[in-house]
Amino acid sequence: MRSVKTGAVVGLLCVLVILLAGSAIAGKLQQELVQQSTIEQVMKRGVLKVGMSTFVPWAMKDKTGKLIGFEIDVATRLAEDMGVKIEFIPTKWAGIIPALLTGKFDVIIGGMSVRPDRNLKVNFSIPYDYAGQSLVANKKLAAGFGSLADFNRADVVISARLGSTAADAAKRFMPEAQKRFFDDEAQVIQEVVNGRAHAAVASAPLPAFQAIKYPDKLFMPMQGTFTKEPIGFAVRKGDFDTLNYFNNWIRVTEAKGWLSDRKQYWFETKEWEGMLK
Numbered sequence: 001m002r003s004v005k006t007g008a009v010v011g012l013l014c015v016l017v018i019l020l021a022g023s024a025i026a027g028k029l030q031q032e033l034v035q036q037s038t039i040e041q042v043m044k045r046g047v048l049k050v051g052m053s054t055f056v057p058w059a060m061k062d063k064t065g066k067l068i069g070f071e072i073d074v075a076t077r078l079a080e081d082m083g084v085k086i087e088f089i090p091t092k093w094a095g096i097i098p099a100l101l102t103g104k105f106d107v108i109i110g111g112m113s114v115r116p117d118r119n120l121k122v123n124f125s126i127p128y129d130y131a132g133q134s135l136v137a138n139k140k141l142a143a144g145f146g147s148l149a150d151f152n153r154a155d156v157v158i159s160a161r162l163g164s165t166a167a168d169a170a171k172r173f174m175p176e177a178q179k180r181f182f183d184d185e186a187q188v189i190q191e192v193v194n195g196r197a198h199a200a201v202a203s204a205p206l207p208a209f210q211a212i213k214y215p216d217k218l219f220m221p222m223q224g225t226f227t228k229e230p231i232g233f234a235v236r237k238g239d240f241d242t243l244n245y246f247n248n249w250i251r252v253t254e255a256k257g258w259l260s261d262r263k264q265y266w267f268e269t270k271e272w273e274g275m276l277k
Contacts, residue, residue, distance in 0.1 A: 037239060037241040037242055038106050038107070038235060038236065038239050038241075038242040039239075039241055039242040039245050040241070041106070042082065042084055042106055043082070043083075043084065045084075046084050046085060047084055047085045047086070047087050048075070048078065048079040048082060048084050048085070048086055048087070048106055048107070049087045049089055049104075049105035049106045049107075050075045050086065050087065050088050050089065050105055050106065050107055050108075050109050051089050051091050051096055051099055051100055051104065051105040051107070051108045051109075051110065052067075052071055052072075052075070052088055052089070052090060052091070052108070052109060052110035053090060053091055053092065053093045053096060053110050054090065054184075054185065055069075055071075055110070055111050055185055055203060055206070056069070056185065056206050056209060057069050057070055057205070057206075057209075057266040057267060057272070058070050058071045058110065058111040058203075058266075059071045059072050059088075059110065059111075060276065061276075062275040062276060063275065063276065067088055068272065068275060069266060070111075070129075070262055070263060070266040070267070071109050071110055071111055072088070073262045073266075074109060074128065074259070074262065075088070075109045077253070077258070078109070078246075078249060081249065081253075087105075089104060089105045091104070091105075092183050093110075093161060093162065093163045093164055093183070094162045094163035094183060095163075096108055096110065096112075096163075097118065097121055097122060097234070100122060100234060100235075100236060101121065101122070101236060106235075106242075107233050107234065107235050107242075107246070108122075108233065108234035108235075109233055111129075111131060111203065111231055112124075112231060112232065112233075112234050113131060113165040113229035113230065113231060114127065114229070114230045114231070114232045115165070115168075115229075118234070121237070122234040122235060122236065122237060123234070123235050123236070123237050123238075123239065123243055124232035124233065124234055124235075125232045125233040125234075125235070125243060125246040125247050125250060126232065126247045126250055126251070127230035127231055127232050127250075128231060128232065128233070128250045128253075128254065128259060129230075129231040129259070129263060130228055130229065130230055130231060131165075131203045131204065131225075131228075131229050131231050132203070132204050132224075132225025132226070132227050132228050132229060133165065133166050133169040133201050133202065133203060133204070133225055133226060133227045133229075134201075134202070134203075134204045134205075134207045134208070134220070134222065134224065134225045134226065135148075135151070135199045135200070135201055135207060135220070135221055135222055135226075136189070136192065136199060136200050136202070136206075136207035136208070136210045136211050136218050136219070136220060137151075137192065137198060137199035137200075137218065137219055137220075137221045138192050138193075138195055138197070138198055138199065138217065138218065139216070139217055139218065139219050140195065141195060141197075141198045142156075142198045142199055142219075142221060145198075145199075145221045146221050146222065147221075147222065148173050148174065148222070148226060150221070151174050151177055151198060151199055151221075152173070152174040152175065152176045152177055153176055153177060154176050154177070154178070156174070156176075156177040156178065156198045156199075157177065157178045157179075157180060157191075157196065157197040157198050158170045158174055158177045158178065158179055158180070158197060158198065158199055158200070158201060159179075159180045159181070159182065159187075159188045159189075159191040159192060159196075159197040159199075159200045159201075160179065160180075160181055160182075160188060160200065160201045160202070161181065161182060161183070161184075161185050161188055161202070162181040162182060162183050163181075164203075165203070165227070165229055166188075166201040166202050166203060167179070167181055167201075169201050169226070169227050170201045173226065177198075180196075180197060185202065185206070188200045188202060189202075189206075189210050192217075192218060193214055193217050193218065199221070204224075204225050204267075205267050205268075207220060208220060209270075212270075233246050233250075
């Protein structure tokens with residue numbers, strides 16, 4: 001009986017030791033995760049690295065090759081308020097989330113719509129903007145078209161950017177149409193300008209701008225947008241310190257009216273058009 005009791009006591013002690021060791025390891029890992037907070041790394045480094053891709057008027061290059069646009073203003077202001085420098089890292093949209101996860105940059109600030117499938121891979125901040133998809137069409141190929149139903153046909157070709165919510169919208173709202181996806185937004189539009197696609201799906205206000213730019217070839221078959229999408233910063237999962245800072249920065253900056261001012265300038269005026277090539 002004594003040996004049985006002794007064995008039970010020893011077993012219990014072993015379990016306690018394992019539990020305590022496990023707790024210590026978990027605590028250490030948690031401490032390491034806190035120490036690895038992106039926001040702290042940025043402050044120590046003195047540079048905020050931002051992943052982005054070119055979308056008019058979210059981000060584009062001016063005559064000198066300098067990046068300009070709504071997202072560029074937002075990221076630059078964020079870095080200024082943090083007291084650090086800004087480094088933009090242009091990345092193909094289809095691979096921008098994998099690049100974030102491998103540490104190529106600290107955050108994605110690139111007009112990224114908050115989607116459940118993306119949220120499985122990254123954490124999103126609260127929305128700092130809302131976007132929507134619209135159509136710009138070829139005047140000859142889409143003559144007489146005026147609704148999504150007109151484009152939802154097997155003999156219609158739709159172009160959109162690979163990996164974007166525009167591509168998702170094309171698949172969802174025009175499942176019967178043929179789809180052509182490209183890495184570059186300029187290619188998406190050029191496909192319609194050259195008459196190889198009936199229409200392009202893209203985030204507003206790009207389609208409207210393109211219809212103005214090519215009045216003899218393009219037109220807007222529908223006014224406004226046919227989707228509404230919240231836009232947020234994307235960060236690596238589990239980094240709640242960084243997410244907390246970004247959320248509060250958005251709230252404060254929004255309350256000051258700065259975000260709405262910048263949105264109005266880039267999306268509702270063409271004052272910046274002279275800055276482009």
